Amino acid sequence: xxxERIYNFxxxxxxxxxxxxxxxxxxxxxxxxxxxxxxxxxxxxxVFQKIFDDTKAKFKKLMNVPDDYEILxxxxxxxTQFSAIPLNLIGATGKADYAVTGxxxxxxxxxxxxxxxxxxxxxxxxxxxSYIPTQExxxxxxxxxxxxxxxxxxxxxxxxxYVPETGGVPLVCDMSSNICSRQVDISKYGVIFAGAxxxxxxxxxxxxxxxKELAGHQDxxxxxxxxxxxxxxxxxxxxxxxxxCIYILGLVLDWLEEQGGIxxxxxxxxxKAQMLYDVIDNSRLFTCxxxxxxxxxxxxxxxxxxxxxxxKFVAESVEAGFSNLKGHRKVGGMRASIYNAMPVEGVExxxxxxxAFDKNN
Ligand SMILES: *Cc1c(COP(=O)(O)O)cnc(C)c1O
Numbered sequence: 001x002x003x004e005r006i007y008n009f010x011x012x013x014x015x016x017x018x019x020x021x022x023x024x025x026x027x028x029x030x031x032x033x034x035x036x037x038x039x040x041x042x043x044x045x046x047v048f049q050k051i052f053d054d055t056k057a058k059f060k061k062l063m064n065v066p067d068d069y070e071i072l073x074x075x076x077x078x079x080t081q082f083s084a085i086p087l088n089l090i091g092a093t094g095k096a097d098y099a100v101t102g103x104x105x106x107x108x109x110x111x112x113x114x115x116x117x118x119x120x121x122x123x124x125x126x127x128x129x130s131y132i133p134t135q136e137x138x139x140x141x142x143x144x145x146x147x148x149x150x151x152x153x154x155x156x157x158x159x160x161x162y163v164p165e166t167g168g169v170p171l172v173c174d175m176s177s178n179i180c181s182r183q184v185d186i187s188k189y190g191v192i193f194a195g196a197x198x199x200x201x202x203x204x205x206x207x208x209x210x211x212k213e214l215a216g217h218q219d220x221x222x223x224x225x226x227x228x229x230x231x232x233x234x235x236x237x238x239x240x241x242x243x244x245c246i247y248i249l250g251l252v253l254d255w256l257e258e259q260g261g262i263x264x265x266x267x268x269x270x271x272k273a274q275m276l277y278d279v280i281d282n283s284r285l286f287t288c289x290x291x292x293x294x295x296x297x298x299x300x301x302x303x304x305x306x307x308x309x310x311x312k313f314v315a316e317s318v319e320a321g322f323s324n325l326k327g328h329r330k331v332g333g334m335r336a337s338i339y340n341a342m343p344v345e346g347v348e349x350x351x352x353x354x355x356a357f358d359k360n361n
Pocket of ligand 1: 177
């Protein structure tokens with residue numbers, strides 16, 4: 001292994017800002033004179049409580065979370081919420097509607113089917129999940145307890161460019177792979193959740209933003225640890241929270257603030273994605289997997305004419321100092337995940353590499 005940091009295009013866990021890692025490194029054995037690492041601290045200690053409160057306050061401010069919502073810092077990954085969502089919400093009518101637009105919404109849909117009458121409100125499977133359906137294609141039953149969608153399809157590289165209208169049915173959204181990359185009007189949602197390891201922190205932390213009035217109506221058999229109401233009452237500390245991840249999240253949020261907050265990051269990330277899509281669109285060899293208008297700013301999926309040429313591209317990209325550009329097996333080809341922490345320079349270098357490969361092959 002070399003001493004240089006490389007441009008890591010992993011879909012997750014993924015790059016963290018170098019400033020964050022450097023600061024965490026400096027504080028790793030003795031956090032601000034406490035004589036111990038954040039990893040070694042009691043979650044009930046004053047020092048950790050302050051880290052927790054500050055991080056939550058920063059997140060609330062940055063994301064403009066209204067007062068009638070609670071922010072939870074949980075464990076279990078985004079996938080645990082695939083079960084928690086029906087368990088906490090479906091009681092209202094026993095029905096829920098899902099937009100199936102990729103890998104993770106499909107998994108969430110399958111899991112929810114254990115708990116009630118679940119309908120597919122819309123699906124993009126007919127075209128290999130290469131697009132995001134239009135509002136007109138979505139059928140929401142008026143008596144659904146909630147409507148579920150995944151804002152950014154990490155595997156297929158598509159992203160919703162609008163917030164679906166549900167006619168009053170609470171909106172539930174998986175934002176694991178684009179949270180904090182664009183401005184969101186939280187008040188339109190009932191529940192937003194995200195695993196932290198794409199855009200925010202190390203794996204192990206799941207953020208759930210829940211409208212308080214929707215919590216507390218869970219199925220009586222809901223496991224204690226999946227009960228949002230319990231976690232609201234205990235401020236995410238019914239048990240030990242993922243302390244280290246919460247601390248890193250705080251550092252990432254400071255860094256985000258320095259980038260101009262979410263509006264600043266929105267411009268930066270869109271510029272990076274646009275640059276990459278332009279190079280792919282203007283190449284001879286490569287095409288995008290996602291259709292125009294549905295393309296993700298976070299996960300750019302593309303391919304050449306043959307799997308052999310894709311393999312050659314991936315192999316040469318590794319030699320050139322890039323990692324994790326191989327696409328997900330479900331899509332093939334390549335995927336460049338360019339989350340918030342991917343420096344502009346990393347995308348510029350990838351663009352030059354693509355152009356050179358395009359010329360030489
Ligand atoms: C990565 C990912 C998940 C799964 O997250 P885990 O934390 O591994 O459970 C779910 N949804 C989306 C959109 C993702 O990108």
